[in-house]
Amino acid sequence: MAEILDFKCPNCGGAVRFDSSSQRMKCPYCDASFDVDELKSYEEEKQSGGQDRMEWDTSSGPKWEDDETENMAVYSCNSCGGEIIGDKSMGAASCPYCGSPVVIAGQFSGDLRPDYIIPFKLDKDQAVASLKKHLTGKKLLPKIFKSQNHIEEVKGVYVPFWLFQCEADARMTYRATRLRHWSDSKYRYTETSVYRVIREGSINFERVPVDGSSKMPDDLMESVEPFDWKESAEFSPGYLAGYLADRYDVTAEKSRERANARVKTSTSDAFRETVSGYSSVTPEGGSVRLSEGKVRYALYPVWVLNTTWKGQKYLFAMNGQTGKFVGNLPVDRGAYWRWFTGLTAVIGAAAYGLVWLLH
Structure with a gap:
């Protein structure tokens, strides 16, 4: 009995036919086509059931170092x-x-458990929309940055913060001046009187935040402040579902120096507002003594956006509660110098006009 050859389609298993117009084997069921020699080789390999030889050298490749796996x-x-x-x-x-x-429940248990959390109010779409709004109206921004920068990552992160609470007894000193002007038929006179102004008093601080994560730039996290504490809640792991969250890796003890700097700066600024009636006021120094200091641990909501343009990464952050958006942008140098030249010309014209009026 004669042997019957039956070529099957490698894709669907249907019987293929030679198509004269294309000079190829064609399947009438899935419309796939194959070169004749290609299909012949496929059939011969299927019939022969050739033996596989698949060997790998698994000994090659670098090993993990202990310091790489430690964290x-x-x-x-x-x-x-x-x-x-x-x-x-x-x-x-x-x-x-x-x-x-x-x-990861274990990360927030025992002494690692946060005291408070401020839940997210704004979603990912609002974060992306805020980035687009942030790029609008920036005259020194390269025009193609909007279209060519690519958002690589948008993530909602609960950032760990240490909240410092204390009472500050302070003594601040300022250098102040008063100016008096007069003139006669020949000269104009200016008298400068210099004063040393001292302010003493007490001021209470509640929940001074300091970023407890080494992954987040401190200046970026301070820029998205303030958070509305009235919307805080006692910590519950359920708030974390669907978001990223880190426990602190910068201890409260290591955060004290930054908290002290913020308390001292805020104290000086608050006392400075009580110094009035002078032509100028410059802080000279002072001392702050803290009492009743306490520290609490909280998680604050932040949307973090990473974009790339011309091989450089740009980091943006949005307050996940209030929507405050911050981040650095590239500068179009050509636009900058055109703006600077125009500004210089305006100032020069104004100065010339003033001199002309005075004469």
Whole structure:
């Protein structure tokens, strides 16, 4: 009996035919086409059932160093069992396999448990819209930055903050001046009187925030302040679901220096407002003594956006409660110099006009 050859489509298993118009083997079921020699090789390989030879050299490749794995941790998703790799300060994340929100409960237990949390009020879409608004009206921003910068990451993060509370007894000194002007038929006179002004008193501070995460730039976190404390709540892990969260990796003890600087600056500014009636007032120094100092631990909501333009990364942040948006932008140098030249010309013209009037 003659042997019957039957060529099957590698895609769907249907019998393929030679198509004269294309000079190729064509499947009438899935419309796939193949070169004749290609299909022949496929059939011969299928019939022969050739033996596989698949060997790998698994001994090559660098090994992890101890200092590289020291801060790494592996967690397991309860929904799909997938492994989530992060650092030891990670407190909440999303599973990269199934997208389920994951809260690392152990990160917020015992002495690591936050006292308070301010929940997110604004969502991801509002953060992206705020970035677009932030780029609007910036005359020195390169025009193509809007269209060519790419948002690489938008993440809602609960940032750990230490809240310092104290009473400050302070003594501040200021250098103040008063000016008196007069003139006669020949000269104009200016008399400058210099004073040393002293202010003493007490001032209470509540919840002075200091960023407790080394991952977040302190100046960026201070720029998105203030947060409305009236909307705070006692901490519950349920608030973390769907967001990222870190526990602190900068201790309260290490945060004291920054808290002290903020308290001293705020005290000097508050006392400065009581010095009036002078032509100029300059802070000279002073001393602050703290009492009844207490520290609390809280999580504040922040949207963090990363964009890239011309190989450089730009970091933006938005207060997840109030919507305050901050971040640095590139400057169009050509536009800057055109603006600077125009401003110089305006000032020069104004100065010339003033001199002409005086004469």
